[in-house]
Amino acid sequence: MAGRLLLRGMLAGILAACLAFGFARIFGEPQVNLAIAFESALDAASGEPPEPELVSRGVQASLGLLTAAIMYGAAYGGLFALVFATAYGRIGRFSPRMLALLLAGAGFLAVVVVPDLKYPANPPAVGQPETIGMRTVAYFEMVVFSLCALTLAVLAGRALAARMGHWNATLCGGAVFVVLVALLQWALPDIHEVPDNFPAVVLWRFREAALGMQLVLWGGLGLIFGTLADRVLARRNSAHYG
Structure with missing residues (x-):
């Protein structure tokens, strides 16, 4: 199957x-x-001269x-x-x-x-060319950590379901996910590279x-x-x- x-x-x-x-x-x-x-x-x-296009x-x-x-x-x-x-x-x-x-x-x-x-x-x-590597690594770290946080939240919800009921366990699992994500957002570095004159729209x-x-x-x-x-x-x- x-x-x-x-x-x-x-x-x-x-x-x-x-x-x-x-x-x-x-x-x-x-x-x-x-x-x-x-x-x-x-x-x-x-x-500066325009960069040549390798692909149109x-x-x-x-x-x-x-x-x-x-x-x-x-x-x-x-x-x-x-x-x-x-x-x-x-x-x-x-x-x-x-x-x-x-x-x-x-x-x-x-x-x-x-x-x-x-x-x-x-x-x-x-974005700056010299920060591409750092930005790429940080982004994929965020993806991996987010998936891990979701997995832990699901496991926590399942473990609590028998004692608290499915609704309360789901709320607790959601709270675990939000807390873990907030900690991850705080721990990873901020990247501010938008030019001041770039059109906001x-x-x-x-x-x-x-x-x-x-x-x-x-x-x-x-x-x-x-x-x-x-x-x-x-x-x-x-x-x-x-």
């Missing part, structure tokens, strides 16, 4: 990535173009973006399917579709929302588009995979009882 769910998870991830690509093309690319124009204007004002902007915004989105979606879809296969029947009596939506929501919260609160996405012209809309793209990806993954997994598990159950 895990193998069939894995294939369907990758398929769901690819389909969700195509939806996210369409969202990014409509809402994200215009902000990227504005940010690039801002960067080019700064370079021209300082007398048109390819980056079309085939390059689609390829990256599909690879990203397939990888996350496969991991999502493995987590689903592990969680199904072990964390509650949820239907496949409901469990897929819950896992997608948890993934969006832990992998996207929590890290973005500390290190939000930035368009071109924001472009920055805000770019971050909105980046978050929206992730929401479409995770929401599509949960909905599509839940439907596919429901069919696989229904056939398995009918074969088992037939």
Whole structure:
């Protein structure tokens, strides 16, 4: 069963990535173009020659973006399917579709929302080249720590459910997650690299588009995979009882 769910998870991830690509093309690319124009204007004002394009902007915004989105979606879809296969029947009596939506929501919260609160996405012209390594490491540390905090919160909620009831245990698990995330946000370094004269509207809309793209990806993954997994598990159950 895990193998069939894995294939369907990758398929769901690819389909969700195509939806996210369409969202990014409509809402994200215009902000990227504005940010690039801002960067080019700064370079021209300082007398610096423009950097040569290894890949044209048109390819980056079309085939390059689609390829990256599909690879990203397939990888996350496969991991999502493995987590689903592990969680199904072990964390509650949820239907496949409901469990897929819950896992997608948890993934969006832990992998996207929590890290973005500390290190939000930035368009071109924001950030210094010499800090790329530090920013990348700090961001992935936030992702890993956020996933660990979510896992601990779930385990705490399950451990308390028998004594406190499911509702109170869920509230306690949520409180554990919030406290751990707050500590992580405080412990990791702040990074302030937005130029003073960078258009605030472009920055805000770019971050909105980046978050929206992730929401479409995770929401599509949960909905599509839940439907596919429901069919696989229904056939398995009918074969088992037939």
